[in-house]
Amino acid sequence: MADAERTPLFAEGGASTLALVGYITLAVVLMVADSRGGYLDQVRAGVLDLFAPVYRVAEWPSKAGEAVAWHWTDRNELQARQEALHRELLQARSELAQLRDSDREAARVRALVDFIVRERQPGQVARLINVDLDTYAHRILLDKGSADGVGPGTVVFDGRGIAGQVVEAGRHTCAVMLISHPEHAVPVEIERSGVRAIAYGTGQYDQLALLELPLTADVREGDRVQTSGLGGRFPSGYPLGEVTALEREPGAAFARATVAPYARLIQAREVLLLPPVVFEGPSTQPDLASPPGS
Amino acid sequence: MALRRTESQLYWLSWLVAVLLTLWPGPPWFLKFKPFWFGLVAVYWALESPRRMSLGKAFVFGLLADGLQGVLIGEMALRLTILVYVCQRFRFRLRFFAISQQAAAIFGLFLNDRVVSLWVRLGGGYGWPDASFWASPLIAALLWPWLFLLMDRLQHYERRTG
Numbered sequence: 001m002a003d004a005e006r007t008p009l010f011a012e013g014g015a016s017t018l019a020l021v022g023y024i025t026l027a028v029v030l031m032v033a034d035s036r037g038g039y040l041d042q043v044r045a046g047v048l049d050l051f052a053p054v055y056r057v058a059e060w061p062s063k064a065g066e067a068v069a070w071h072w073t074d075r076n077e078l079q080a081r082q083e084a085l086h087r088e089l090l091q092a093r094s095e096l097a098q099l100r101d102s103d104r105e106a107a108r109v110r111a112l113v114d115f116i117v118r119e120r121q122p123g124q125v126a127r128l129i130n131v132d133l134d135t136y137a138h139r140i141l142l143d144k145g146s147a148d149g150v151g152p153g154t155v156v157f158d159g160r161g162i163a164g165q166v167v168e169a170g171r172h173t174c175a176v177m178l179i180s181h182p183e184h185a186v187p188v189e190i191e192r193s194g195v196r197a198i199a200y201g202t203g204q205y206d207q208l209a210l211l212e213l214p215l216t217a218d219v220r221e222g223d224r225v226q227t228s229g230l231g232g233r234f235p236s237g238y239p240l241g242e243v244t245a246l247e248r249e250p251g252a253a254f255a256r257a258t259v260a261p262y263a264r265l266i267q268a269r270e271v272l273l274l275p276p277v278v279f280e281g282p283s284t285q286p287d288l289a290s291p292p293g294s
Numbered sequence: 295m296a297l298r299r300t301e302s303q304l305y306w307l308s309w310l311v312a313v314l315l316t317l318w319p320g321p322p323w324f325l326k327f328k329p330f331w332f333g334l335v336a337v338y339w340a341l342e343s344p345r346r347m348s349l350g351k352a353f354v355f356g357l358l359a360d361g362l363q364g365v366l367i368g369e370m371a372l373r374l375t376i377l378v379y380v381c382q383r384f385r386f387r388l389r390f391f392a393i394s395q396q397a398a399a400i401f402g403l404f405l406n407d408r409v410v411s412l413w414v415r416l417g418g419g420y421g422w423p424d425a426s427f428w429a430s431p432l433i434a435a436l437l438w439p440w441l442f443l444l445m446d447r448l449q450h451y452e453r454r455t456g
Contacts, residue, residue, distance in 0.1 A: 016349070019349050019350075020349060020375065020376070020379045023349055023350075023353045023371070023372075023375045024372060024375065024376070026353070026368075026371075027353070027356075027368040027369075027371045027372035027375065028368065028372070029368070030357075030367050030368030030371070031366045031367065031368035031369060031372070031414065031417075031418075033367075034366050034367040034368065035366055035418055040367050043367070044361070044367075047361035050361070051361060051362050054313065054317070054362065055317065057314075058313070058314050058317035058318065059317075061314075061318055062318065062319055062320075130319055131317040131318070131319060132316075132317060132318065132319040132320070132325060132328070133317075133362075133363045133364045133365075134363040134364065134365045135325060135326065135328075136365065136415060136420060136423075137363060137364040137365045139364040175364055182418065182419040182420050182421070183419065202421060203415075203419070203420035203421045204421070266322075266325075267322065
């Protein structure tokens with residue numbers, strides 16, 4: 001009687017095969033619920049808040065190490081670094097000035113041909129919480145959360161390319177699914193030819209895959225791949241990566257391209273958070289009469 | 295002592311250290327060779343006494359680790375439960391092994407863990423992992439003697455003073 005009433009969770013005694021089978025079944029059910037159904041998404045956001053203090057404490061040793069390294073960095077080296085950054089800034093500024101002009105023009109054209117109007121919102125900078133989650137989780141943690149207006153779908157850009165998107169947001173912490181995660185997909189286009197595709201994560205940090213490309217698609221090695229803005233989450237025109245390999249097997253129905261992401265997925269320190277694209281509409285009739293700004 | 299302590303401080307301390315070591319990023323080249331600290335600590339306590347590391351505890355700690363590391367919920371729970379089960383099954387034999395033999399057994403245990411992990415990852419669509427994936431059993435076997443001696447020392451020390 002006492003045995004029957006004892007909770008199996010913390011049962012004493014030797015290894016019970018029946019208990020093992022029970023736990024394995026439970027674990028498999030949980031894994032399937034988590035991966036297929038997304039039933040545990042709510043739980044995950046709560047868990048993030050629960051563990052946030054642990055992450056903050058766990059990053060102290062590496063923070064201290066960094067502080068020491070910073071303290072002992074050579075003055076000349078710092079000067080060189082600063083000069084390099086300054087040059088980069090100047091270059092970026094001049095490019096930006098050119099872009100502004102063409103952007104205005106593009107906005108006018110877009111208003112004529114497209115009925116979706118992109119609303120520009122400023123991004124915010126977030127710092128990476130320097131803890132190592134399981135390498136296979138393809139996740140990073142950032143120090144911004146729902147209190148800072150960050151929610152699931154917020155796009156993460158690391159200055160070189162799209163890095164991923166926020167999947168769970170706690171109060172002051174958020175978890176980002178990297179573009180390399182096998183369940184991640186980004187609608188993209190080839191910059192040169194405008195061919196549209198979807199870039200899937202492969203589970204490897206250094207490659208994404210464009211599957212389902214038509215065999216005749218105009219894609220070459222070295223082509224730059226950027227977000228297409230389709231699907232309504234990733235803003236269009238952000239760089240994603242570069243085509244490194246193409247497979248066109250004779251019997252296959254589709255070609256497959258491998259893309260090396262520009263974003264440094266695990267070494268980033270600070271990233272830019274871009275709110276998900278907000279569409280005006282979809283309106284049934286494109287408003288061709290009035291250009292924007294009128 | 296009026297209040298019966300169910301677990302020693304060392305027990306919780308070892309888990310805390312495992313959490314910190316697991317989250318510590320360290321140098322980039324080290325990332326792929328990071329020891330499976332939760333597994334090592336679970337195996338140590340499972341060999342110490344089945345009460346301290348029951349299947350249920352392994353499962354619950356595994357779920358917490360899943361949340362902490364952001365992997366598929368249930369993955370770590372599955373891996374720890376299987377590790378602890380095998381340890382309990384062969385506990386009496388393992389405990390009387392010489393340390394070198396224990397290390398060999400640890401190699402086998404963690405190799406099995408990698409197979410379980412591979413199974414989960416292939417199921418999750420992660421594809422075949424690279425060669426460093428299989429380094430874990432070797433690292434665990436090399437670490438085991440030192441970990442075992444250290445923990446044994448600490449336990450003796452704790453019993454004497456506590």
